[in-house]
Amino acid sequence: METLFEKEELSSKSNSGLEDVAELIVRGGWPSSVDKSLDIARRQVGGYCNSIIRSEISTGDGVKRDEDKLESFLRSYSRHISTRAALTTIVKDLSGQEMELDRKTALEYIGALSSIYVVEELKAWNPRLRSKTAIATSPARHFSDPAIAAYFLDAGPKDLLADLKTFGLLFESLVIRDLRIYAQSLSGKVFTYRDHTGLEADAVIHLNNGSYGLIEIKLGGEAVDKAAENLLKLRDKIDTRKMPEASFMAVITATGYAYKRHDGVYVVPIACLRN
Numbered sequence: 001m002e003t004l005f006e007k008e009e010l011s012s013k014s015n016s017g018l019e020d021v022a023e024l025i026v027r028g029g030w031p032s033s034v035d036k037s038l039d040i041a042r043r044q045v046g047g048y049c050n051s052i053i054r055s056e057i058s059t060g061d062g063v064k065r066d067e068d069k070l071e072s073f074l075r076s077y078s079r080h081i082s083t084r085a086a087l088t089t090i091v092k093d094l095s096g097q098e099m100e101l102d103r104k105t106a107l108e109y110i111g112a113l114s115s116i117y118v119v120e121e122l123k124a125w126n127p128r129l130r131s132k133t134a135i136a137t138s139p140a141r142h143f144s145d146p147a148i149a150a151y152f153l154d155a156g157p158k159d160l161l162a163d164l165k166t167f168g169l170l171f172e173s174l175v176i177r178d179l180r181i182y183a184q185s186l187s188g189k190v191f192t193y194r195d196h197t198g199l200e201a202d203a204v205i206h207l208n209n210g211s212y213g214l215i216e217i218k219l220g221g222e223a224v225d226k227a228a229e230n231l232l233k234l235r236d237k238i239d240t241r242k243m244p245e246a247s248f249m250a251v252i253t254a255t256g257y258a259y260k261r262h263d264g265v266y267v268v269p270i271a272c273l274r275n
Contacts, residue, residue, distance in 0.1 A: 001182040001205075001275060004213055004248040004266060012258045014269035018167075018219070021254045021270065022157035025170045028147030029177060042156070045147045049074075052118055052148075060115035063108075069101055071152075073109050077119075077141060078149035082172040082202075084138045084194065120144045122176060125191035125204040128242040134196040146173035164219065172202055172217045175252045175270055179203055179215070185275050193234065201234055203252075213248045220253045227251045228265040 003010065016024075027033055027041035036044070053067050053074070076094035091106050113119040121139035129135075143149055149170060150160075160167040179190050188207035193214075194200040203215040214234055216227035231249040238245065250266040258272040 001179075001186065001273060004250060004268075005186070005207070005211060007248060010258045010260055010266060010268065010272075012272050014255055014258070014271040016255060016269070016271040018161060018254055019157060021171060021174075022160040022167065025146050025160065025167075025174050026150040026156055028145050030145070038157075042151075045151050049148055049151045052113075052116075056116055056118070057109075057112050060112045063112070065109075065112075069105070070109060073101060073106060074148075075152045078143075078152040080141050081146065081149040082140060082142065082169040082176075084136060084140050084192075086138065090141075117144050118148065120180075122190060122192045122203075125193045125201075125206065127193070128239045129237050130239045131237075133237070136194040136196070140176075140192045140202075142173050142176055145177055146170045149173065168219050171219055171254055171270075175217045176203060178270065178273055179205060179252075182273065182275055183207075199230060199234055199237070201231060210244055211247045212244070213250060214246050215250050215252060217252045220255055224251050224253060224267060228261060228263060228267075231265055232263060 023038055027038055028045050030044070033041035033044050053071050057070065058064055072094055076090050079093060080090055087103055087106055091101055091103055094101050110119055114121070120142055122142055123139050124135065124137045126135055153166065155166060160170065176190065183190050183205045186207055188205050191204045191206060192202060193204055201214045202217040204212055205215065206212040214231050216231055218224055218227050228249070228251055231251070235246050235249060248266060249264065250268050252273070253267060253269050256267070256269050258266070258268045260266050
């Protein structure tokens with residue numbers, strides 16, 4: 001990560017395939033599961049998720065909640081992971097498929113889950129732009145670990161490989177989890193950007209010295225070219241008379257090689273990301 005901010009050349013290769021990345025998503029990133037088999041790691045994730053419903057959520061505010069409603073909410077929230085879905089959309093999705101839940105209760109759930117670091121939503125970045133552009137202020141929906149979403153979606157590695165849309169959303173959440181760790185070590189924070197034209201950056205790493213990097217997250221393939229194009233458009237929108245230009249632009253992928261494109265955008269597989 002520090003190499004990106006220093007604008008150095010990259011040349012490395014990820015030894016992970018899509019199957020490996022799918023497994024990383026569902027097993028979680030908790031230290032206790034690192035050296036465990038996939039089966040044991042998934043059981044640990046299940047135990048943690050069940051404890052959230054039964055007891056953990058009450059540690060933040062002492063309020064006992066309906067376990068069935070909370071589980072249904074977590075399942076609905078998981079269906080919208082890595083999106084900027086409005087809370088009303090999440091509630092409507094839940095109500096249409098499982099049970100009724102009002103917006104106020106859903107908001108209380110998010111507050112309580114955030115207080116125990118289960119939900120960690122990604123706030124919107126508000127840069128200085130060359131022209132007036134309406135910037136979306138809604139957060140991107142994330143858990144502290146994508147394995148939580150995979151559990152409530154009942155998704156294993158094979159399920160993700162058979163459903164690339166869901167795989168892509170959970171992969172994005174996996175990358176956000178790791179970027180937050182790396183950004184913290186550099187005294188930085190991670191945000192997200194989207195404006196009314198649809199232009200977006202899945203992640204923006206902003207350091208406390210004012211420097212920042214623009215990031216898109218894609219599984220790979222042809223989507224990398226479109227992602228790089230979006231990053232270049234966003235770079236050109238930023239008013240560099242009022243703030244610095246981006247230190248780097250990067251597309252984080254699931255597999256392949258790390259390199260710098262001819263347009264200056266880095267392509268970096270997640271396994272090549274380091275502090």
